[in-house]
Amino acid sequence: MPPALHHASADPLGAKFAALADPTRRAILQRLARGETSVKELAAPFEMSLPAVSKHLKVLERAGLIARSRDAQWRPCRIEPDALRDVDDWLEKYRRLWTAGLDRLDKYLAENKE
Template sequence: MPVDRLSETFAALADPTRRAILARLALGETSVSELAEPFDMSLPAVSKHLKVLERAGLIVRGRAAQWRPCRLEPTPLKDVDGWIEQYRKFWEQSFNRLDAYLRELQATEKIRGPNKSK
Protein backbone atom coordinates (compact mmCIF):
# COMPACT_ATOMS: atom_id res chain seq x y z
CA MET A 1 0.00 0.00 0.00
CA PRO A 2 1.52 3.37 -1.00
CA VAL A 3 2.22 5.88 1.75
CA ASP A 4 0.15 9.04 1.62
CA ARG A 5 2.89 11.52 2.57
CA LEU A 6 0.55 14.50 2.77
CA SER A 7 -1.70 12.71 5.27
CA GLU A 8 1.29 11.66 7.36
CA THR A 9 2.55 15.24 7.38
CA PHE A 10 -0.82 16.66 8.42
CA ALA A 11 -1.18 13.98 11.12
CA ALA A 12 2.24 14.89 12.50
CA LEU A 13 1.38 18.61 12.41
CA ALA A 14 -1.94 18.03 14.18
CA ASP A 15 -0.27 17.94 17.59
CA PRO A 16 0.70 21.33 19.13
CA THR A 17 3.76 19.85 20.86
CA ARG A 18 5.10 18.54 17.57
CA ARG A 19 4.48 21.93 15.91
CA ALA A 20 6.40 23.58 18.77
CA ILE A 21 9.26 21.11 18.31
CA LEU A 22 9.38 21.98 14.60
CA ALA A 23 9.37 25.69 15.46
CA ARG A 24 12.37 25.12 17.73
CA LEU A 25 14.17 23.09 15.07
CA ALA A 26 13.57 25.87 12.56
CA LEU A 27 16.05 27.86 14.67
CA GLY A 28 18.70 25.21 14.17
CA GLU A 29 19.81 21.70 14.95
CA THR A 30 19.54 20.61 18.58
CA SER A 31 19.68 17.49 20.73
CA VAL A 32 16.79 15.43 22.03
CA SER A 33 17.57 16.42 25.62
CA GLU A 34 17.62 20.12 24.68
CA LEU A 35 14.21 19.66 23.03
CA ALA A 36 12.78 18.06 26.18
CA GLU A 37 13.70 20.99 28.48
CA PRO A 38 11.31 23.74 27.32
CA PHE A 39 8.40 21.30 27.17
CA ASP A 40 9.15 19.89 30.63
CA MET A 41 8.89 16.41 29.14
CA SER A 42 10.78 13.21 29.72
CA LEU A 43 13.15 11.96 27.04
CA PRO A 44 10.86 9.00 26.19
CA ALA A 45 7.90 11.37 25.74
CA VAL A 46 9.88 13.68 23.44
CA SER A 47 11.24 10.65 21.58
CA LYS A 48 7.70 9.50 20.79
CA HIS A 49 6.93 12.87 19.22
CA LEU A 50 10.21 12.79 17.33
CA LYS A 51 9.41 9.34 15.93
CA VAL A 52 6.14 10.67 14.50
CA LEU A 53 7.93 13.68 12.99
CA GLU A 54 10.68 11.46 11.60
CA ARG A 55 8.18 8.99 10.10
CA ALA A 56 6.47 11.93 8.36
CA GLY A 57 9.86 13.02 7.01
CA LEU A 58 9.73 16.36 8.88
CA ILE A 59 12.94 15.81 10.84
CA VAL A 60 16.19 13.91 10.52
CA ARG A 61 17.95 12.51 13.56
CA GLY A 62 21.65 11.89 13.65
CA ARG A 63 24.27 10.56 15.97
CA ALA A 64 27.60 12.09 16.89
CA ALA A 65 29.15 10.23 19.84
CA GLN A 66 26.86 10.98 22.80
CA TRP A 67 25.07 13.80 20.97
CA ARG A 68 21.79 12.93 19.19
CA PRO A 69 21.11 15.93 16.96
CA CYS A 70 17.75 16.59 15.32
CA ARG A 71 17.21 18.90 12.40
CA LEU A 72 14.25 20.12 10.42
CA GLU A 73 13.63 18.60 6.99
CA PRO A 74 11.56 21.19 5.08
CA THR A 75 10.55 19.16 2.01
CA PRO A 76 7.25 17.82 3.45
CA LEU A 77 6.33 21.38 4.48
CA LYS A 78 6.91 22.51 0.89
CA ASP A 79 4.53 19.76 -0.24
CA VAL A 80 1.89 21.00 2.23
CA ASP A 81 2.40 24.55 0.98
CA GLY A 82 1.94 23.39 -2.62
CA TRP A 83 -1.30 21.63 -1.70
CA ILE A 84 -2.59 24.66 0.20
CA GLU A 85 -1.63 27.02 -2.64
CA GLN A 86 -4.48 25.73 -4.83
CA TYR A 87 -6.96 26.69 -2.15
CA ARG A 88 -5.26 30.02 -1.52
CA LYS A 89 -5.78 30.87 -5.20
CA PHE A 90 -9.44 29.84 -4.95
CA TRP A 91 -10.04 32.10 -1.93
CA GLU A 92 -8.13 35.03 -3.43
CA GLN A 93 -10.26 34.80 -6.59
CA SER A 94 -13.42 34.58 -4.48
CA PHE A 95 -12.44 37.63 -2.44
CA ASN A 96 -11.54 39.55 -5.59
CA ARG A 97 -15.00 38.83 -7.01
CA LEU A 98 -16.60 39.88 -3.73
CA ASP A 99 -14.56 43.13 -3.71
CA ALA A 100 -15.66 43.89 -7.27
CA TYR A 101 -19.29 43.23 -6.35
CA LEU A 102 -19.08 45.47 -3.27
CA ARG A 103 -17.51 48.29 -5.33
CA GLU A 104 -20.35 47.90 -7.82
CA LEU A 105 -22.93 48.13 -5.02
CA GLN A 106 -21.22 51.20 -3.54
CA ALA A 107 -21.18 52.90 -6.93
CA THR A 108 -24.89 52.14 -7.37
CA GLU A 109 -25.62 53.59 -3.92
CA LYS A 110 -23.78 56.82 -4.81
CA ILE A 111 -25.81 57.19 -7.99
CA ARG A 112 -29.17 56.45 -6.34
CA GLY A 113 -28.46 58.28 -3.12
CA PRO A 114 -28.49 56.88 0.39
CA ASN A 115 -32.27 57.04 1.07
CA LYS A 116 -33.75 55.84 -2.21
CA SER A 117 -35.12 52.34 -2.44
CA LYS A 118 -33.97 49.89 -5.08
Protein backbone atom coordinates (compact mmCIF):
# COMPACT_ATOMS: atom_id res chain seq x y z
CA MET A 1 0.00 0.00 0.00
CA PRO A 2 1.39 3.44 -0.89
CA PRO A 3 2.67 5.35 2.17
CA ALA A 4 0.25 8.26 1.61
CA LEU A 5 -2.70 5.89 1.87
CA HIS A 6 -1.34 3.91 4.80
CA HIS A 7 -0.65 6.98 6.93
CA ALA A 8 -3.73 9.02 6.06
CA SER A 9 -3.84 10.58 9.52
CA ALA A 10 -0.22 11.77 9.22
CA ASP A 11 -0.82 13.43 5.83
CA PRO A 12 -4.56 13.80 5.23
CA LEU A 13 -4.12 16.05 2.20
CA GLY A 14 -1.67 13.59 0.63
CA ALA A 15 -4.07 10.71 1.30
CA LYS A 16 -6.86 12.62 -0.46
CA PHE A 17 -4.71 13.39 -3.49
CA ALA A 18 -3.56 9.75 -3.63
CA ALA A 19 -7.16 8.55 -3.45
CA LEU A 20 -8.23 11.04 -6.12
CA ALA A 21 -5.42 9.92 -8.45
CA ASP A 22 -7.40 6.84 -9.47
CA PRO A 23 -10.11 7.36 -12.14
CA THR A 24 -12.35 4.64 -10.66
CA ARG A 25 -12.34 6.35 -7.28
CA ARG A 26 -13.10 9.70 -8.91
CA ALA A 27 -16.04 8.09 -10.73
CA ILE A 28 -17.27 6.63 -7.44
CA LEU A 29 -17.10 10.07 -5.82
CA GLN A 30 -18.93 11.59 -8.77
CA ARG A 31 -21.74 9.06 -8.31
CA LEU A 32 -21.87 9.63 -4.54
CA ALA A 33 -22.15 13.39 -5.11
CA ARG A 34 -25.70 12.62 -6.35
CA GLY A 35 -26.59 10.89 -3.09
CA GLU A 36 -26.08 7.93 -0.80
CA THR A 37 -26.08 4.51 -2.44
CA SER A 38 -25.09 0.88 -1.86
CA VAL A 39 -21.83 -0.81 -2.76
CA LYS A 40 -23.69 -2.99 -5.24
CA GLU A 41 -25.14 0.06 -7.00
CA LEU A 42 -21.70 1.71 -7.03
CA ALA A 43 -20.16 -1.40 -8.58
CA ALA A 44 -22.75 -1.70 -11.37
CA PRO A 45 -21.06 0.55 -13.99
CA PHE A 46 -17.62 -1.00 -13.47
CA GLU A 47 -16.32 -4.24 -14.89
CA MET A 48 -14.89 -5.40 -11.57
CA SER A 49 -15.91 -7.57 -8.67
CA LEU A 50 -17.62 -6.30 -5.53
CA PRO A 51 -14.45 -6.98 -3.49
CA ALA A 52 -12.45 -4.83 -5.94
CA VAL A 53 -14.94 -1.97 -5.60
CA SER A 54 -14.86 -2.45 -1.84
CA LYS A 55 -11.07 -1.94 -1.90
CA HIS A 56 -11.56 1.37 -3.70
CA LEU A 57 -14.15 2.35 -1.11
CA LYS A 58 -11.73 1.56 1.72
CA VAL A 59 -9.13 3.88 0.19
CA LEU A 60 -11.73 6.65 -0.12
CA GLU A 61 -12.91 6.03 3.42
CA ARG A 62 -9.37 6.08 4.88
CA ALA A 63 -8.76 9.36 3.06
CA GLY A 64 -11.89 10.78 4.71
CA LEU A 65 -13.68 11.33 1.40
CA ILE A 66 -16.60 8.98 2.07
CA ALA A 67 -18.37 7.38 5.00
CA ARG A 68 -19.99 3.96 5.12
CA SER A 69 -22.61 2.67 7.49
CA ARG A 70 -24.60 -0.48 7.99
CA ASP A 71 -28.36 -0.76 7.91
CA ALA A 72 -29.22 -4.47 8.21
CA GLN A 73 -27.95 -5.99 4.93
CA TRP A 74 -27.62 -2.61 3.23
CA ARG A 75 -24.18 -0.93 3.42
CA PRO A 76 -24.84 2.63 2.24
CA CYS A 77 -21.96 4.87 1.22
CA ARG A 78 -22.06 8.64 1.16
CA ILE A 79 -19.66 11.39 0.29
CA GLU A 80 -18.34 13.48 3.17
CA PRO A 81 -19.57 17.00 2.34
CA ASP A 82 -16.56 18.88 3.68
CA ALA A 83 -13.99 16.27 2.67
CA LEU A 84 -12.57 18.23 -0.24
CA ARG A 85 -12.43 21.58 1.54
CA ASP A 86 -8.72 21.28 2.39
CA VAL A 87 -7.97 20.14 -1.18
CA ASP A 88 -9.82 23.19 -2.52
CA ASP A 89 -8.06 25.48 -0.02
CA TRP A 90 -4.69 24.13 -1.15
CA LEU A 91 -5.59 24.55 -4.82
CA GLU A 92 -6.94 28.07 -4.25
CA LYS A 93 -3.46 29.32 -3.34
CA TYR A 94 -2.17 28.16 -6.72
CA ARG A 95 -5.28 29.40 -8.52
CA ARG A 96 -4.53 32.93 -7.23
CA LEU A 97 -0.88 32.60 -8.27
CA TRP A 98 -1.79 31.44 -11.79
CA THR A 99 -4.44 34.14 -12.16
CA ALA A 100 -2.00 36.85 -11.08
CA GLY A 101 0.60 35.54 -13.54
CA LEU A 102 -1.89 35.47 -16.40
CA ASP A 103 -3.07 38.98 -15.53
CA ARG A 104 0.55 40.22 -15.70
CA LEU A 105 1.00 38.47 -19.05
CA ASP A 106 -2.20 40.06 -20.43
CA LYS A 107 -1.01 43.48 -19.28
CA TYR A 108 2.44 42.95 -20.82
CA LEU A 109 0.94 41.81 -24.14
CA ALA A 110 -1.49 44.73 -24.21
CA GLU A 111 1.34 47.22 -23.56
CA ASN A 112 3.58 45.67 -26.20
CA LYS A 113 1.14 45.33 -29.07
CA GLU A 114 2.49 46.31 -32.42
